[in-house]
Amino acid sequence: MKMTIKEIAKLAGVSQATVSKIINNYDDVGQKTKERVLAIMDEYGYRPSYAAQSLVKKVTKVVGVIYAGHINANFNHPFFVEVVDMFKKTLGGEGYDLLFFSNEKFHKADENYLQRCQHYNVDGCIIIGGEQVEPSIYELDQSTIPCIGVDIELTGPHSGYIMTDNIQVSSMAVEHFYLTGRREVAFIGGEKESFVSRQREAGFRERIKAYGLQAPEEWFVYGDFFEESGYACMKELLRSERTPQAIFAISDLMAFGAMKAIKDQGLDIHDFAIIGCDDITAAKHVEPPLTTIKQDKQKIGRMAAFILKDLITGHIEQTSLKVDPELVVRESCGSKKPGVMR
Structure with missing residues (x-):
């Protein structure tokens, strides 16, 4: 039997909103409550759908842009400039705005991409791979926030990546x-x-x-x-x-x-x-x-935009794509x- 978020909430003795907060990794739920709900979800093999994740997540039409690692922090590599420009144009045509995240303090323990994405309530993220990628990138990847990686392999439940072969x-x-x-x-x-x-x-x-x-x-x-x-x-x-x-x-x-x-x-x-x-x-x-x-910078940027949109809307859950070079x-x-x- 396929469980619903309503049934999980009833079994745990909590509200549907509380279950949704736990699914979306909000930090304002007590640890014991979180453990009880997660245990029930595990027992019944419950996997949250995109609709369930969205109960407490209002659609904002805002996508985060993260340059992972120190090498790309200046946004000045010509390859990535062209990729992100095409990504922006493509998603902009779909009604999305971009929010650029700073990683100037990523060595500090209090810097957490997942928490910052939750704070700004972004619908999803594009992550540009660089050198010495911060561990918090992979925490974000493994969350329920849809992510598309460029030149970085992402394996999360709602992530995808695209790169040249x-x-x-x-x-x-x-x-x-x-x-x-x-x-x-x-x-x-x-x-x-x-x-x-x-x-x-x-x-x-x-x-x-x-x-x-x-x-x-x-x-x-x-x-x-x-x-x-x-x-x-x-x-x-x-x-x-x-x-x-x-x-x-x-x-x-x-x-x-x-x-x-x-x-x-x-x-x-x-x-x-x-x-x-x-x-x-x-x-x-x-x-x-x-x-x-x-x-093919244009294709990579365009495909990244469409893949992320499909991850956000739940049309796909995971995907990866390699583009042929010339x-x-x-x-x-x-x-x-x-x-x-x-």
């Missing part, structure tokens, strides 16, 4: 190196703890092994997705006993930094093959224009004619 990203880069005759390749990654960086490194290692390419461990260097770190990483590679023929940087900004480091050392940039990732607008304007793995060939990898390989 990061294994395929690196596979495309290595395959292009192989097909253009480069056999000694290096990898410039983000922080080692980064989910995206780990995935792209795994794809890179898998593919260089398949093609028998040379990539000693000293040619694996790590930055933070931004230009300055790409510059430092490339200088480290240039200090190696021998230098690689080709470099895959997992962001366009780090690729820009790597190119600048080569030029500042007085070396010919055309002696190296460089591939970045993202295909931000500036990639086609650097010298030489950057070969890169394009992430290789955009320009002069930084020795191409005479730009093109796209799908």
Whole structure:
């Protein structure tokens, strides 16, 4: 027999509003009452529907925006700027407003995303994945508040996530190196703890092994997705006993930094093959224009908006989606004619 919130409340001897508060993790319910209600829900296998969760949650048409971790806190990475802009335009067309949450104090114990989302009564959240993600992000993910993640895996009961297929990203880069005759390749990654960086490194290692390419461990260097770190990483590679023929940087900004480091050392940039990732607008304007793995920022932003709306309205409960990348060939990898390989 499928239980209802009314029947759970009757068995527990409390009001339906109290049960709904417990379902939505409100903190103004006594611990003994909470334990009694949860025990009954567990005994009868009760799983709250979206309608039940909404009894005490007034629809506000407001969605929270959270940049998880410290690396994205400045909102200034071109990839995420475009994703969030499309997300905003798409949800705005559906009548939603956005509320940006600060994470400047996330190291302090009193910072809690779930409580703040409850305080502002948001209908749902988009979470942009960064480095060193705060534990409270995963508390929010596991709550009844619908969440959509971009570049972060969410597994909560009302969560979903969307990202580019990061294994395929690196596979495309290595395959292009192989097909253009480069056999000694290096990898410039983000922080080692980064989910995206780990995935792209795994794809890179898998593919260089398949093609028998040379990539000693000293040619694996790590930055933070931004230009300055790409510059430092490339200088480290240039200090190696021998230098690689080709470099895959997992962001366009780090690729820009790597190119600048080569030029500042007085070396010919055309002696190296460089591939970045993202295909931000500036990639086609650097010298030489950057070969890169394009992430479909417009599609990611639009899909994130529609998935979150469906999570909010209860049309879906959990979902995940990986978007195919594209290789955009320009002069930084020795191409005479730009093109796209799908």
